[in-house]
Amino acid sequence: MNKRAHLSPEFVDTIPATIEQGKIYISIDFATAIHSCACGCGMEVVTPFSPTDWKLVFDGVSISLSPSIGNWSFPCRSHYWIRQNQVHWAGDWTDEEINAGRANDRRSKEHHYGIGTLSSTSSKKTLKKPGFWKRWFGWLIN
Ligand SMILES: [Zn+2]
Incomplete structure (x- = not known):
């Protein structure tokens, strides 16, 4: 599997039918983002934005999400952060x-x-x- 180091944000009105790897689609109207799991497994990761879910930071160029993406329910069990379009793998952490x-x-x-x-x-x-x-x-x- 090809681990991604980078995700390109695309602001969309509606969530597209095809989720391309390496992109993160953000719908402000739906307060949701969706991307294909950065490990390359093809699972779609939906991150709703709300006070109890994820927070999106858009600095005009890049996006960051918090908290981390923990795909515990997927076979890959990927865990990473998206910060300024960069994927920071949990494996890189101390x-x-x-x-x-x-x-x-x-x-x-x-x-x-x-x-x-x-x-x-x-x-x-x-x-x-x-x-x-x-x-x-x-x-x-x-
Ligand atoms: Zn995965």
């Missing part, structure tokens, strides 16, 4: 970064689906803190 990313991902998923989050040590305030901020914080300190 162990510390990977662990931080995994913890963030797990926390946000748990928060999102409301499962397995509240151990006996969690205070009731945990529930009120939006995962959004936790994730942003995790992103900023990485």
